Amino acid sequence: MIEIKNLNFGYSKKKLLFKDLSMQLKAGHIYGLLGKNGAGKSSLLKNMAGLVYAFSGKIDVIGYNPAKRQPALLKEICFIPEEFYLPSVKIDSYVKANAAFYSNFDHNYFGDLLAEFDIPVDQKLVNMSYGQKKKLIIAFGLATKAQLIIMDEPTNGLDIPSKAQFRKIMAAALTDDRCIIISTHQVRDLDNLIDTVIMLDESCVALKASVEEITKKLCFKRIKELDDTVIYAEPSLSGYHALMPNYHDEDSKLDMELLFNAVLAEKIKIKAAFN
Amino acid sequence: MEFRDNKAIYLQIAEYVCDHILLEKWKTDEKVPSVREMAVDLEVNPNTVMRTYELLQNKNIINNKRGIGFFVTENAVANVKSYRRGEFMDNELPSVFRNIYLLNIGFNELENRYNTYVKETFNV
Numbered sequence: 001m002i003e004i005k006n007l008n009f010g011y012s013k014k015k016l017l018f019k020d021l022s023m024q025l026k027a028g029h030i031y032g033l034l035g036k037n038g039a040g041k042s043s044l045l046k047n048m049a050g051l052v053y054a055f056s057g058k059i060d061v062i063g064y065n066p067a068k069r070q071p072a073l074l075k076e077i078c079f080i081p082e083e084f085y086l087p088s089v090k091i092d093s094y095v096k097a098n099a100a101f102y103s104n105f106d107h108n109y110f111g112d113l114l115a116e117f118d119i120p121v122d123q124k125l126v127n128m129s130y131g132q133k134k135k136l137i138i139a140f141g142l143a144t145k146a147q148l149i150i151m152d153e154p155t156n157g158l159d160i161p162s163k164a165q166f167r168k169i170m171a172a173a174l175t176d177d178r179c180i181i182i183s184t185h186q187v188r189d190l191d192n193l194i195d196t197v198i199m200l201d202e203s204c205v206a207l208k209a210s211v212e213e214i215t216k217k218l219c220f221k222r223i224k225e226l227d228d229t230v231i232y233a234e235p236s237l238s239g240y241h242a243l244m245p246n247y248h249d250e251d252s253k254l255d256m257e258l259l260f261n262a263v264l265a266e267k268i269k270i271k272a273a274f275n
Numbered sequence: 276m277e278f279r280d281n282k283a284i285y286l287q288i289a290e291y292v293c294d295h296i297l298l299e300k301w302k303t304d305e306k307v308p309s310v311r312e313m314a315v316d317l318e319v320n321p322n323t324v325m326r327t328y329e330l331l332q333n334k335n336i337i338n339n340k341r342g343i344g345f346f347v348t349e350n351a352v353a354n355v356k357s358y359r360r361g362e363f364m365d366n367e368l369p370s371v372f373r374n375i376y377l378l379n380i381g382f383n384e385l386e387n388r389y390n391t392y393v394k395e396t397f398n399v
Contacts, residue, residue, distance in 0.1 A: 030320055167318035172311060174321050192284055192319040212326070215283060222281070251283040 001027045001148065001179040002048060007057035009040075009047060017043055019203040021057070027147070028176045029210075032194030033183035034260055039200040041183040042082065045150050048181070049079045062147060075102045078141035080151040086125040086133055094125060095140070102144035110143035116165055131157040138166070142173055149173070149180045155189040163189055187256035197256070199263050206263050207270065211254050217273050219246040220255045231269045232262035245273050284319060288327040291317075293355045296336065296347055303352075307337055307345045334358045 002025040010016040017040045025031060035041045046052040047059060050066030050073075059066055064073035087094065091114070099105040114121060117135040125133065134157045141149065155163050170193055174180055184190055197214065199207040209217075218231070224239040233242040241255065243262045263270050278287050295301045307313075310328060314321040328345055331337045336354045337345045348354065375385070393399060 029322070164318060168315045171314040171318060171321060174314075192278065192317075192323070195320045195322045211323075251286055253278070253280055253283050255280070 001025055001062060003058070003060040004047075005058040007047065007054050007059065009043065009052070009054040009057075011043075013055065016055075016203060018054075021204055023198065023205055023208055025179055025181065027179045028174070029196050030170065030174055030180040030182065030194050031196045031198055032187070032190060032256075033181055033198050033200070034185075034187070034256075035183075035200035036264070040203075041200060042152050044200065045079070045152055045181065045183060048148070049077050049150055050074075051079070071101070075104070075144070076147045078144050078146035078149045080134075080137055080141050080149075080154055082152040082156065084133070084137060086128075086136070088124055088126045090124055091119075091121050091136065098140070099144075102146070104145035106143050106145055109145075110139060113139035113142060113169065116169060117162060118165075131159055131162065134158060135162060135166075138169075142169065147178055149178060151180070151182045153184055153186070154182060155184065155186050167193055187260065191254070191256040194256075197259070199260065201264060201267070206267060207259075207274075209274065213274075214259065215246070215252055215254055217246055218259075218270075219244050219248075219250050220252040220258060221250075231273065232258070232266045234258065234261070285323050285326040285330065288313070288317065288319070288324060289330055292327065292331060293336065293359060296351050296355050301347050303347050303349055305347050306343070307347060309344055 002023075004024070005022050007018050007021040008016055009018045009021075021044075033041050033044065043052060047054060048061060048066060050069045053067050061073060062076060064070055066073060066077075089097075095107075095110065099107070099110075114136075117139055119132055119135055119139065120128070125136065128136065134154070138151070138154060141151075155166060158166060167190070170180065170182075182190060182194065194211070196210045197207060198205060221242050221244065222236065222239060223230070223233075223242045226233055226240060226242070229244045229247070230240075230242045231244055233240040241258055243255075243258055246252075278284055292301075292307065295307075301307055308316065310321050310324045313324045317324070328337065328339075332339060332345075334354055335348055336351050336358065338348050339345055374380075
């Protein structure tokens with residue numbers, strides 16, 4: 001679905017945000033894009049959607065170069081940004097003005113999503129709360145039936161029931177021909193939804209692996225005492241939350257926060273565990 | 276659904292399905308929820324549920340009728356029990372043994388406790 005090769009990108013030529021970054025993303029997956037503040041998560045997403053341009057390298061999204069912004073590709077991309085602007089109109093005028101750009105727009109599905117998200121239909125968009133606006137653009141984005149769904153911090157601003165609703169909607173939205181990429185800091189909101197982790201750090205991809213691969217190579221465990229097999233550990237009430245090589249084929253539950261911190265602290269050891 | 280921290284999600288979903296079969300909420304030859312229904316219900320990635328269903332197919336607990344969905348097999352209850360037995364022996368028993376050893380608990384005492392527990396809980 002997406003192929004990125006040797007991407008060099010930055011907001012100034014002196015300081016590159018990505019150096020020779022390459023990755024491939026396939027349909028049928030929900031990718032979780034993780035990284036510290038300023039690691040370039042949003043910038044990577046914008047590169048995929050053709051909203052910013054790289055200095056060099058290649059990006060291919062379903063056979064198109066997103067920088068050319070061809071309508072045939074744009075109708076297949078749903079981009080939910082973290083910050084957005086909505087005009088002072090009601091939902092039906094918003095849909096009338098925007099749905100026409102998406103030939104596969106599904107009005108019934110949009111209606112279902114509005115109901116599921118409990119979004120008031122008679123209010124002007126500017127008068128809605130941030131959370132309601134966010135849910136509206138998510139509903140609109142999914143109803144475009146785009147093949148590529150890019151979401152930048154989608155659960156920010158969502159209340160507790162809406163987060164559960166969001167997870168249900170995304171579980172239902174993943175089909176074999178769709179690729180979903182979600183960047184997030186709220187890993188606890190989404191960790192059961194993500195099947196492949198991409199972590200950006202220091203201008204490159206620090207880790208890209210499926211949950212299955214990660215738990216095959218690494219074991220997430222509570223232990224009483226540290227020993228030298230431990231790659232990374234954080235103290236807890238009853239000992240440590242530890243990450244170690246999975247020598248005994250154990251099936252542990254991936255702890256996204258622990259993994260995140262481990263990749264930042266012990267990049268070399270983590271890389272070694274995957275080779 | 277609330278997931279525990281100490282076990283892979285796909286295995287916890289397998290437990291959930293097995294429980295339903297043992298409690299006869301889903302009986303032999305009945306259809307189990309589709310991958311998508313289950314994923315939406317539990318708010319997890321459909322690929323995770325697919326992994327669970329592949330595991331349960333390998334254990335001959337459910338089978339896939341092409342184009343229709345997944346069904347509870349004829350010997351599902353027996354197969355669930357043998358699968359669970361293996362899981363218990365390999366994963367849970369060692370930590371029970373560890374405590375028995377550390378706390379110097381005798382097998383006689385355990386046996387008495389066990390018999391009382393069974394009598395009180397299951398009335399047999």
